[in-house]
Amino acid sequence: MKLEELAIHVIEAAEATGVDFMAVGAIAAGAYGVPRSTRDVDVLVSMELPDGVKEIVQRLAPFVVFDPQVTFDTLTWGRRHVGQTRSAPPFKVELFETFDDPFVKSEFSRRQSVFVPLLQRSTWLPTPEDVVVQKLRWGRNKDLDDARDVLAVQGPETLDMAYIETWCRTHGTEVRLRTALEGIPPLE
Amino acid sequence: MLPAMNNPHEDPAALKALQDDIYREKILRARKQTPAERLADVFELSDHQHQLMLAGAMHKLKTRDIHLGWAEVRRWMARLDRVRENGLYVTERTS
Numbered sequence: 001m002k003l004e005e006l007a008i009h010v011i012e013a014a015e016a017t018g019v020d021f022m023a024v025g026a027i028a029a030g031a032y033g034v035p036r037s038t039r040d041v042d043v044l045v046s047m048e049l050p051d052g053v054k055e056i057v058q059r060l061a062p063f064v065v066f067d068p069q070v071t072f073d074t075l076t077w078g079r080r081h082v083g084q085t086r087s088a089p090p091f092k093v094e095l096f097e098t099f100d101d102p103f104v105k106s107e108f109s110r111r112q113s114v115f116v117p118l119l120q121r122s123t124w125l126p127t128p129e130d131v132v133v134q135k136l137r138w139g140r141n142k143d144l145d146d147a148r149d150v151l152a153v154q155g156p157e158t159l160d161m162a163y164i165e166t167w168c169r170t171h172g173t174e175v176r177l178r179t180a181l182e183g184i185p186p187l188e
Numbered sequence: 189m190l191p192a193m194n195n196p197h198e199d200p201a202a203l204k205a206l207q208d209d210i211y212r213e214k215i216l217r218a219r220k221q222t223p224a225e226r227l228a229d230v231f232e233l234s235d236h237q238h239q240l241m242l243a244g245a246m247h248k249l250k251t252r253d254i255h256l257g258w259a260e261v262r263r264w265m266a267r268l269d270r271v272r273e274n275g276l277y278v279t280e281r282t283s
Binding site: 002004026030036072073077088114 | 211218219229254262278
């Protein structure tokens with residue numbers, strides 16, 4: 001199975017379930033920054049529909065084996081469901097539940113639909129500003145690279161930097177933002 | 189005989205300039221793409237990288253059995269997950 005085929009399965013499962021969702025992680029970062037390889041299809045799933053995640057997991061069962069053990073991230077205590085593809089290559093599906101976090105609520109409410117010809121369908125993505133804020137919040141090396149890449153490719157002059165700065169102040173990540181901006185060399 | 193070239197690794201300023209040139213080229217190339225085109229690149233790069241990993245695994249195992257190769261890649265990925273997710277994810281909420 002190719003990664004794009006897995007992405008189609010995940011999108012179809014979410015749509016068939018009737019839950020609101022958006023792609024996050026490397027897929028979202030790649031849409032606005034510098035494309036990089038990944039092994040994950042990461043999706044943020046609205047919890048407005050009870051059992052929505054459970055139904056997505058069931059719909060994906062022919063292709064993906066999910067760990068019955070839910071995990072929590074130690075930064076925000078968000079819940080994550082992790083699955084591995086049954087067939088090769090060993091791709092992963094990560095379903096993140098929306099939760100009572102002001103930023104998560106904001107980024108989900110601002111999600112936008114993007115048509116992807118390769119997938120022959122539209123999918124939901126965060127805004128580039130929200131990708132930057134989220135990546136700076138997580139702060140792993142690859143996240144910081146992704147944030148800088150989105151800032152560089154989009155150009156700060158085209159982004160709502162006031163929105164980004166406000167959330168970075170809230171999250172205490174202003175230094176990471178400044179470092180990311182300083183890491184962009186002159187492009188002319 | 190080729191003329192001797194300066195090694196940028198011996199000159200921090202030259203190394204920084206080289207890094208900036210490489211990064212600038214990546215950014216300018218990405219700027220010419222639409223979000224959909226960049227997404228297509230994510231998928232193509234990911235599929236290609238996994239095929240390269242398969243080749244590496246089969247070479248390491250000295251096998252032509254593709255199933256053994258993928259099993260080895262799966263093992264590598266599981267190890268990588270344990271390293272990358274160490275401390276980031278837990279199975280019980282503690283606060």
